[in-house]
Amino acid sequence: MSSDAYDYEALGLIAGLEIHQQLDTETKLFCESPTDLREPEESDRTITRFLHPTKSELGELDDAALEESRVDREFEYLAYDSTCLVEEDDEPPTEVDGEALDVAMQIASLLDMEIVDQLHVMRKLVIDGSNTSGFQRSMLLGQEGEIQTSEGPVSIVDLLLEEESAQRVEEYDGGVRYSLDRLGIPLVEIGTGPDIRSPEQAKEAAKRIGMLLRSTGTVKRGLGTIRQDVNVSIEEGARVEIKGVQALDQIDEIVRLEVGRQSELVDIAEELQARDASVGDTQDVTTVFEDTDSGVIGGALGDGGTVTAVPLYGFDGLVGREIQPDRRLGTELSDHAKRNGAGGIFHTDELPAYGVTDEEVAALRDAVDAGDDDAVAIVAADPETADLAIEAAAERAETAIEGVPEETRDATDEGTTRYLRPLPGAARMYPETDVPPVEPDPSEIDEPELLTEKVDRYQEVFDLDSGLAEQVAYGRRMPLFEEAVDRGIDPTFAASVLESTVTELRRDDVAVENIADAHFLAVFDLVADDELAKEGVNDVLTVLAEQPDLTAEAAIEEAGLGGVDDEEVREIIAGVVERNADQVAEEGMGAFSGLMGECMAELRGKADGDTVSDVLREEIGKRS
Known part of the structure; x- marks a missing residue:
């Protein structure tokens, strides 16, 4: 079904935005380091960390942090001559930067928000390596604002002042490399209410907020300095948070495609339930592929790997069903497998292919007791990765029977999305004890010209x-x-x-x-x-x-434009007229346009166009 054909009101579309905007201040939010970005080759040392989740005040572990911790990785940080001990997490933070606080209050005022009486700094658990401390410092500054769109008002629920994360440079075998130049740059996070009812309204609201932010004249510009997260759900679907939308012009398409994805998943779930579908036990099927010609599978087995499989009873034809352009239900299963280190999955809706033969597919079905109405997904990797990856794919298949899972997804350049992690919960927030509360003074706010x-x-x-x-x-x-x-x-x-x-x-x-x-x-x-x-x-x-x-x-x-006086300009123009004497005699002032271009080319920017025009008219007049 074309995304343009969806009746968003009938589907019960609800959307909201989270806008993250870096502030263009002199120093970072909790230290005196500059906010200028550096090139990785300027780094003069590196720092290595291994991060682990911690429990909240209530003794709870956040699901998103827990899943992230299952991926065993080291994190390397590029430090610079401007990097301080706060950024390295070797010294407590200083007080909140006053300039950042002033700009954030100005933004809150432009959004018609109520500024809180007292700011309390909180720690938000983040263990994907983007912060050396394992958490991000954040504070609530404003509440209960509103902006207007052509489709009605959109509420602004909150405005947070927080520190930017470190910039991911690259992944390497067993780890991720970050740069500390971006870590700690002041950032405002603006969250709208779930008031948006169409893709077009989502885009309009984001543009309005972006205009207000830029009106301050104190926000950073350029790729990566502003990011939009989009929360999307339909009535029979689930709330999905889409991270990292960098282009405002992409927001409406992302909302359309997410509505389409959830609609397709709802249809798939209904069909699976009608078929009484289920997910079987994972098992080792390495013997099926002992003599395979598949390069991927053969390569894994040659390195001492195994092939694990999960039977998906009643899933035949549905694993390969497209839910977004170039993305299928099988792609969703593959995303979860990749999160556990595998390169992806193969499934019987797309086999035989990739060097896997008809005979191997038949043997695979026999090995897991799958019939014609069933599908089978496989992973080829080292034994530990294969087990973890096929279990993750099986869990995602289980949720496909139930409907649309709540989750955080990552935006792609094409406007589609891929699985990133579970939705975070309140268990990842707890108070920061190293920074005292701050009492803002809204009376000092000077609203800028929009x-x-x-x-x-x-x-x-x-x-x-x-x-x-x-x-x-x-x-x-x-x-x-x-x-x-x-x-x-x-x-x-x-x-x-x-x-x-x-x-x-x-x-x-x-x-x-x-x-x-x-x-x-x-x-x-x-x-x-x-x-x-x-x-x-x-x-x-x-x-x-x-x-x-x-x-x-x-x-x-x-540039060769110096040293030309009025007399030399006249000589050059007179020379052009002389070379074209026959044309001037025949056409008179009608030759002006063509000769003007020739004069300007001869002078190459050494004389103003008005001056050249006046002199040329004089010279033509002398000869006509």
Whole structure:
């Protein structure tokens, strides 16, 4: 069924958002380390940890943390010359950063939230290695807010101020490598109520929150600095938390595809129940594949591995049923097997294939007493991994009979999702004893101009067209634009350079991120002082991107745009007219357009277009 054909109201769609946004502060939330990201090769030492779950105040273990702990891994952390003992978890945290607290209160105010009287820092158990301590520090700052969408209001339940996790660099045999440069950057987590009733409303709500966040001018920009988690359920399904959605434009598609996945799983469960389906006992079926030509299975057996299997009675044809694009019920089983170290599973809905023959499939069915209406899933790996992985796949098959499991899933680039871990519970939260409570002062909040208001002001005051005004207001260089205008630079020129010209250079693979704000301002000043033609700006910025240590004046010389006076400009233009004397004699001023292009090419940005135009008209007039 096409995702566009779903009746979301009839299905009982309920969705909510969790927006995670890094704050652009000078220092981290609980220490004095800078919030700048580093390259892994800049690391000067490493730290290794093995993390284990701990019980809550009530003596309970969180299910998500418990499952994570079953995967035996070491965690290596890249440290830098700026890394401190707090980040290494070798020293208690300092007090909450005041700048981060001010920005978070400003965001809470923009969301019409009530700020709490006192902030209490909590520890949130996290043992996936993303924090050296095994927990994340978090504090509730605001409650009971609201935003408006075209489909109605969406409540904002809470706003948390917390520390960002370490950045995953890579996985290696037996472990995961993280970088400590990101760990501890202040982060706000904004949670909406379950008020969203359509994919389009989910996207609109996320965009509205994103606009409010960027309006502060104190949030980080770029890939990975903002992440959206989406909670989705339908009436006959279950609440599923989808983690790590980085693109706002992907949210509506993710909601659509999750609705589709849950609908398909509900249908599969109904069919399984009608068939009186069940999951059998796992068993060793290595002997079936002793002489296999399958590269995957043969490779595992050659390394001393085994093949384990589970009969899925009544599952025939359903394990291979598609529940999302390029994802099937068998993919769900495989996700669980992979969480326990296996490469995945094979199942009889897709066999014979991958070197597995008809005869081996028949022998497999016989070995586990599976009939024509049944399916069989197998795992080939080392004995311990094979046992754990097939048990995990069997448990997921059991839940398929019941319906849609509650779980946390990971968003893919295609808008589909894969299993990540069980939903976390309250057992992973407990008080932080090293940081005293904080009493915020909402009276000091200074609400910023909203980006939507900036767009209107740029059109009214600076006479920018609506498209350019929106580009500048929502762009990363908005503060630079306002500084340039304050210096007397023409607003349309400044906006065009910072948006259109920079985009053009980026498409030409120019490293525009190397161009400093001071470089842009210097170039603007040189144009305003008639020391650089507007037509030469592209060339000068290209030089500055390639050689950021140069001054703007030196870049003009490097680009070959310096040292041209008015007389030389006139000589060059006169030469162009002379070369085209016959055309000028025949067409008169009609030759202007073609000769203008030739003059500009000859001058290569050494003269302003208006000046060239005036001189060219004079020279043509002399000869016509």
